[in-house]
Amino acid sequence: MEREPCPFRLLEDCGGAFTMGALASGVFQAIKGFRDAPSGLDYRLAGSMAAVRARSGRVGGRFASYAATFSSIDCALVYCRKREDAWNSVISGAATGAILAARQGLNGMMGSALVYGVIMGLIEGTNILMGQHSAGKFQPTPKPLDRTSEIPQQKKTFSDLYNNFKQGNPTSV
The missing domain is CATH 4.10.860 (DNA Excision Repair, Uvrb; Chain A)
Incomplete structure (x- = not known):
């Protein structure tokens, strides 16, 4: 997957990080708010939603600030080093x-x-490592070995075994 060019990468990374942080925090806060609320389903659901509204945006903002800082420095390094x-x-x-x-x-x-x-x-x-591992899957497969020359020898060996078995000597070849 190709990434966006540097000025637009910042917005993409910030949005993705905010969404990821807000959703993950929302699930965590929903469970925590449900457990911490007074007994009764109505109270627990209300406590769960209140916790999500109060805290998930804050955690999403922290994720977004990390992503903005990381992307800004990454873009500056790409510009300075001329390689990615x-x-x-x-x-x-x-x-x-x-x-x-x-x-x-x-x-x-x-x-x-x-x-x-x-x-x-x-x-x-x-x-x-994953890139190297998956690159090996695209290597051409080796040509299968030709074992047709071994077939007559195997037939002879099996027929000898069978004849020896008929003669009452099953262990000799």
């Missing part, structure tokens, strides 16, 4: 982790950058 490869994603993940943890100080930024960089490295490494 896995290193851009790893560096973008690490830089995004550091930027989003800036309020925690230098130690928090370094730890977050390390975690986000490792996660993106694992994702990109998995993508590369």
